[in-house]
Amino acid sequence: MKCTVCKGPAVIDLRRHNANxxxxxxxxxxRDQVAKAIGDHDMxxxxxxxxxxxSGGKDSLALWDLLVTLGYEAxxxxxGLGIGDYSEASTAAxxxxxxxxGLPLRRIDLRAxxxxxxxxxxxxTRRVPCSSCGMSKRHLIDAAALDGGFDVVATGHNLDDxxxxxxxxxxxxxxxxxGRQVPVLPARDGFPRKVKPLVRLSERETAAxxxxxxxxxxxxxxxxxxxNRHLRYKEALNSIEAGSPGTKHAFYFEFxxxxxxxxxxxxxxxxxxxxxxxxxxxxxxxxVCAFCRLVERVEGAEPVPVELVRSGRRR
Amino acid sequence: MRVLLRNPRRELDLSxxxxxxxxLARLELNRESVLVIRxxxxxxxxxxxxxxxxVEIRPVISGGAA
Numbered sequence: 121m122k123c124t125v126c127k128g129p130a131v132i133d134l135r136r137h138n139a140n141x142x143x144x145x146x147x148x149x150x151r152d153q154v155a156k157a158i159g160d161h162d163m164x165x166x167x168x169x170x171x172x173x174x175s176g177g178k179d180s181l182a183l184w185d186l187l188v189t190l191g192y193e194a195x196x197x198x199x200g201l202g203i204g205d206y207s208e209a210s211t212a213a214x215x216x217x218x219x220x221x222g223l224p225l226r227r228i229d230l231r232a233x234x235x236x237x238x239x240x241x242x243x244x245t246r247r248v249p250c251s252s253c254g255m256s257k258r259h260l261i262d263a264a265a266l267d268g269g270f271d272v273v274a275t276g277h278n279l280d281d282x283x284x285x286x287x288x289x290x291x292x293x294x295x296x297x298x299g300r301q302v303p304v305l306p307a308r309d310g311f312p313r314k315v316k317p318l319v320r321l322s323e324r325e326t327a328a329x330x331x332x333x334x335x336x337x338x339x340x341x342x343x344x345x346x347x348n349r350h351l352r353y354k355e356a357l358n359s360i361e362a363g364s365p366g367t368k369h370a371f372y373f374e375f376x377x378x379x380x381x382x383x384x385x386x387x388x389x390x391x392x393x394x395x396x397x398x399x400x401x402x403x404x405x406x407x408v409c410a411f412c413r414l415v416e417r418v419e420g421a422e423p424v425p426v427e428l429v430r431s432g433r434r435r
Numbered sequence: 436m437r438v439l440l441r442n443p444r445r446e447l448d449l450s451x452x453x454x455x456x457x458x459l460a461r462l463e464l465n466r467e468s469v470l471v472i473r474x475x476x477x478x479x480x481x482x483x484x485x486x487x488x489x490v491e492i493r494p495v496i497s498g499g500a501a
Contacts, residue, residue: 122481131477140479179495280496325494327470331477341442341497354496358467 132328134289143332150329153320156187161253161303163282168271170194171312173261174217174225178211178337179276181217182326183318185303185333187274188223194274199265200229202237203249204426205342206343213338226268228260236418238344243424244417252414259402259411277316280323283368284353286375299387302380310394310403322368343426436488451486457482458484459492468496 121130121141130140134149141149158164170187174180174196187194198214201207212228218225231237241252265273282301289297307313318326330337345351360367396402397409404410438447438458449458455471455478472491477494493497 121481130479133479133481143467143476178495250487322467323497324467324470324495327493328477331470331472331493334475339441339493341494345497351496355465355468358465358496361467362465 131332134325136322136361136369139366144225147329147332150182150321150325151186151322153325154317155190156185157303157320158190158224158315161315163304164192164272164274168193169269171226171261171265171268171270171273172196173257173273173275174198174214175276176213176217176338177276177340178327178330178335179278179281179318179323181213181335181337182218182329182333183276184223185335186329187317188221195224195268195270197225197226197228197261199260200227200231201253201256202229202231202423203239203342203344206340206426207237209340210338226264228264230256231423234415236415236421237423237427239429240421240424241414241418242324242344242429244421245409245414248348249429250348250350253344255410255414259409260277262310262312263402266310270312272313274315274317276318278318278323278326279322279368279372280354280357282316282319282375283357283372284350286372287353287357288349295383296387296390298380299383299385300309308391310396310401313378319372320369323358324406344429404421436484436486436490439489439491441492442494452458452483454480455482455484456480458490462492464492469494 121133121140123130123145124140125128126147128142130142132146133140142266164170170192172180172187172194174184176198178273184196186192196214196218198211200211214225229419237422238249242249245252261273286301289301303316303319305311305314356370392401394405397404398407399412400409402409402411436449436451438449449461453461456466459466459469470493473477473484473488478484478490483497494496
């Protein structure tokens with residue numbers, strides 16, 4: 121198999137692009153796709169400061185590397201979630217990426233800084249771990265971006281992430297969520313601007329980018345996410361993609377072009393009526409925001425080992 | 436050849452030569468969901484894996500629900 125560009129030996133075939141690439145031209149392909157996403161959606165203006173949400177996985181590390189390579193001033197932020205060995209390895213991967221490159225990495229640890237971890241939060245709230253995990257990350261990254269004077273927050277959501285979320289929102293006709301499922305969320309009171317520069321890359325492509333760039337990322341799946349609905353949607357879409365290359369791209373980008381706008385008035389209406397949290401000042405629909413309520417609820421709770429919480433069920 | 440699989444981590448000993456595509460089909464793995472790595476680099480679908488190769492089949496699907 122030969123590289124479509126230079127005719128040298130190819131290391132990866134991308135059937136949805138009907139193309140094969142050598143390492144050099146695959147990394148260029150990834151840079152070009154990210155540059156196109158940033159340009160097409162006016163994600164980041166030259167000179168803006170970017171805060172990259174870094175998990176230590178393939179997507180966030182690829183994103184950080186790509187943004188720096190493209191010349192953006194990108195600082196990382198990682199959150200220790202307290203999910204046993206998985207969280208320790210994730211943080212270690214983020215540090216191992218940042219330090220030799222001299223990149224600034226902000227670190228927060230839920231247990232040390234806020235007195236809880238995700239397994240304990242899941243057990244106390246009796247909700248799926250991804251619920252308190254996602255909410256905690258959004259709250260802390262938003263706060264860090266606003267406090268740090270960043271112009272934009274970049275997250276590593278890729279094409280598979282967006283297609284899977286879209287499938288879930290369509291299957292359940294979550295019309296409010298459909299209106300917010302766009303690659304750029306503009307800044308508004310209490311929220312920083314958020315962008316998803318990897319939306320044109322599949323997760324097979326971001327993983328391949330890391331391998332070819334020598335980026336060590338955490339390969340193991342989060343033990344709390346195993347078997348969740350989001351992963352099942354991804355598997356279903358990949359089964360379709362295997363027979364019809366390009367389906368995921370068409371599903372998501374045709375949605376953006378033809379349908380997302382229809383749902384945005386409802387999403388905008390649902391975002392109204394926010395007030396400042398009485399404790400931390402973050403936007404909230406009640407008197408106290410969800411993050412502060414969670415911190416209060418888990419205060420003093422005995423730490424729950426990760427082994428006792430799996431896929432949203434406490435054994 | 437020795438094949439390393441992840442999540443859960445395990446190893447298989449299989450006979451070669453075989454193409455990457457045929458190996459994935461034999462293991463009933465979707466090529467959209469994995470990368471195949473030999474040494475420190477990727478190998479495409481038509482690459483032939485020899486009897487004495489050591490390859491990693493790395494899953495690429497990840498992510499929580501939030």
